[in-house]
Amino acid sequence: MSAVAFVIISILTLSAALAAATNPKLMHAALSFAVMFVGISAFFFLLGAEFVGLVQIFVYIGAVAVLIVFTILLTRHDQEKTRGFNWSGVVISIAVFAGLVWAILGTKSLSVAPGRFAFVSVRRIGELLMINYAWPLLCVGVLLTAALIGALILVMEDKRE
Amino acid sequence: MSSWITSNVWLVPATPIVVALLILGIGKTARMTSAILAVIGQLAALTMSIFAFVPTLHTHGFRAVENFTWFTFGDQSLRIGFVLDPLAAAMMLMITLVGLCIFVFSIGYMHEDKNFSRFFAYLSFFSGAMLGVVVANSLLLLFISWELVGLASYLLIGFWIERPSAAAAAKKAFITTRIGDMGFFVGILWLYHQSGTLVFYDNGHGCLEPAALAAIGSSVTLVALLIFCGAVGKSGQFPLHVWLPDAMEGPTPVSALIHAATMVAAGVFLVARVYPIFSVGAIDGVTPSLEVVVWIGVITGLMAALIAVAQSDIKRILAYSTVSQLGLMMVSLGVGGVAAGIMHLLAHGFFKALLFLGAGSVIHGLHHEQDIRKMGGLRKLMPITFATYAIGMMALSGVPFFFSGGWTKEEILHATEHWPQSHVPHYLMLAGVILTALYMTRQVIYVFFGQPRAASSHAHESPRVMTIPLILLAACAILFSIVLTPA
């Protein structure tokens, strides 16, 4: 794991996240949101979880970010910019960040070096999903089905009236 | 200098891409700066290509390979790098030279356009991606650059975003090439599954080297045909040729760069690059996959030539002509004339770009009139355009001795004549060549000869920034024949 890669990826991710959170233009914010997920996926690659990184690209960038872009296009009004920025949010988030950093730096046991690197193959993940984690897998399946049906019902137009 | 370049060939595609990002960064208002940056980037790439090309001429069978391990996962690793051999070097030279002429031409053609800088950013990006396709060291890197080329083509065809027809044409181009790319991707996966590597040349373990080719076994025809799907999409072969004529919605420099000289050449280049996979177990130079290549090329070549005879839009004639010539190139590769096909590809790059830019000059001079029935008599009103266009037309029609197209077409027809499988491609391609001369003559007569019709009355010659690239390309079309003359 190289420090240079870490610095570059974290700069990319954090600046894209900041752009997504503060840019008044919706489309630009949504697109930097997608860039941020590329950075997070790169983090996963750096940490040795390549499968999760790829799933992240498929699901978040390929589905969630695209969904958000679609929704922005469907709910467009006259104004493209959004008015209103609540400054108390900045204060709260800075306070939360400060608290988290204080907690992290205060815990001695977190300054550890990476452990032995063992490659996690997709086959292993599949085996675990089917054998050890079968019950959570089924629950997530039910959840996704429910979300799918629920989203459809929410958006379906009432033809009866 | 040459040895430094041959170990740093990756700079050639990287330079235009960096320039593209720079131009996007400096914004819309810096028009001349973006144009100059783009031209400088392309000039740098051209210089490096020349220096990279020279050593490939000296040594027979020259190949410089660099495989850099980017990251590893488990026991496998992703390796990026480049391959520099005569094929790649010649393609690089053609792409950068034609690209440079087109960039300079665009300064004049897109002068009144308000998205001037964005155009040059996209052009640079396309140029870098295409160079990436040409020097890629593995099928994976080639596929990535391939998709970037498709993206750049989408952005450039649909450049005038206010026009719904342009947006529709861009979508059509992207989706049609995507269909081909699906087959390409499955072919890549299968190849990886059978041979365990996607790197081309890897000290004996590469996928184009005998060990891996033997490991593919009996499915080599299927792998080759799946990879050919990508070439069918990108090079507009039948049945995925439908996007090329509609792609004329883009600005004319885009048509010249993408749909005449470079992007459509990527498909032909791909077949040449993975030719060892196509020719495994060849009996007399014939394998099932190569037969399929020949027949699809024949159908495409003849069909497009027939359609071109009936067109009345100046750019559509050239578009169908491109499809027909690409069919001819595929036939040449299929019958075993790889060198002839690639030579025709390079020559075609020069004179087709010349023809498209000449058409652009005509369109610009007639204030965006594109119907040839409304043109005429431009021979006197636009003399430089006429002269260079005539040179391009004679090169395309295959006029012998002075024009490069004549030499390359003769080579191809010679190769098809000696194909052991069948003589039908030879006769059909001969018919295609005759049709080419027919529709090009028809076009030149309509546009340049006769009395000035509706739009031509107030035509004027194009500014020098547009005519100088025309002259340069015309010179290349003629000089290239010196290279091709059997010495």
Next chain:
Amino acid sequence: MTLSIFLIVSAALFSIGLLAALSRRHAIFILIGIEMMLAAANINFIAFWRFTATPTQPIGVMVAIFAIAIAAAEAAVGLAMVIAVYRHFRSTNVDQLNQLKG
């Protein structure tokens, strides 16, 4: 490369997401902020798995996969709600969606 530096980055990402969720008035931005917070938590999971446990049991990977699936489901339902509300109120500004306010 210590664990704390990864945790600090994910804490920063989390607080930026919190910023987006709390201070923006457009409903979609709030959802963007929520997705950012979920992604930051995912980074935490993977970082902890990589650094402290013996990485032969991919527990962190499994949790992250499930978290991504759940986040996707929640994003879909949330955006469907935004569209449904927009149809009715013609506005996505959460300040104007105050009919239940006492």
